[in-house]
Amino acid sequence: MPGFVGHTVANTALLVGTTVVMRAQSWSWQDVMAVNAGIAIATFALSPDMDLFNSQSIKGWGWLRFLWLPYAKLAKHRDRLHVPILGTAVRWLYVLAILTLILILFRFWFRRIGLSIDFDFAGDTEDILYNALYLADVFLGAVLADTLHYLLDVITTKLKRLVPRRFRERYERYARAHYEREHRPAREAIGMSFKEQR
Numbered sequence: 001m002p003g004f005v006g007h008t009v010a011n012t013a014l015l016v017g018t019t020v021v022m023r024a025q026s027w028s029w030q031d032v033m034a035v036n037a038g039i040a041i042a043t044f045a046l047s048p049d050m051d052l053f054n055s056q057s058i059k060g061w062g063w064l065r066f067l068w069l070p071y072a073k074l075a076k077h078r079d080r081l082h083v084p085i086l087g088t089a090v091r092w093l094y095v096l097a098i099l100t101l102i103l104i105l106f107r108f109w110f111r112r113i114g115l116s117i118d119f120d121f122a123g124d125t126e127d128i129l130y131n132a133l134y135l136a137d138v139f140l141g142a143v144l145a146d147t148l149h150y151l152l153d154v155i156t157t158k159l160k161r162l163v164p165r166r167f168r169e170r171y172e173r174y175a176r177a178h179y180e181r182e183h184r185p186a187r188e189a190i191g192m193s194f195k196e197q198r
């Protein structure tokens, strides 16, 4: 509910917080950067609001946003996949699946035009483990950001419910009347509000 701007501001504060706390606990800068990269990814590319097709988070993907249409169709907004860890993991796997598909298509295409490229990742096991730890940092950052997103969603919804119904209704009536006054011919607006009051 806080909207894209609200979530971005909150996640920026989180990023500053993780940097301060991790440095104070003498984590390396590489680790701090990896966690912060996770926060940035979860804010701008893989936010929980990817389950809403007209959200700012999806618009950020530009013309590539069509890749998220199946995800947004399958996941109802603010349903199970809005929850951290589970949602985070599903969105990562979703991207991984798309990348794998693209890789397979390219491989197929390369073979057809007679190009052979090795996609084998033959590295030291130690190297792979070492890099996997950074990946764990990035995931940790994304989980932190998604947790904050979820908490803010829940808290703002709760706060909204705390406002007594009559105040909410009065405000909504006020907002609607204002909108009508601003956007419609005056006479029509008066007619509308009379009708609504009855």
Ligand SMILES: [Zn+2]
Pocket: 001, 048, 049, 082, 149, 153
């Ligand atoms: Zn949300």
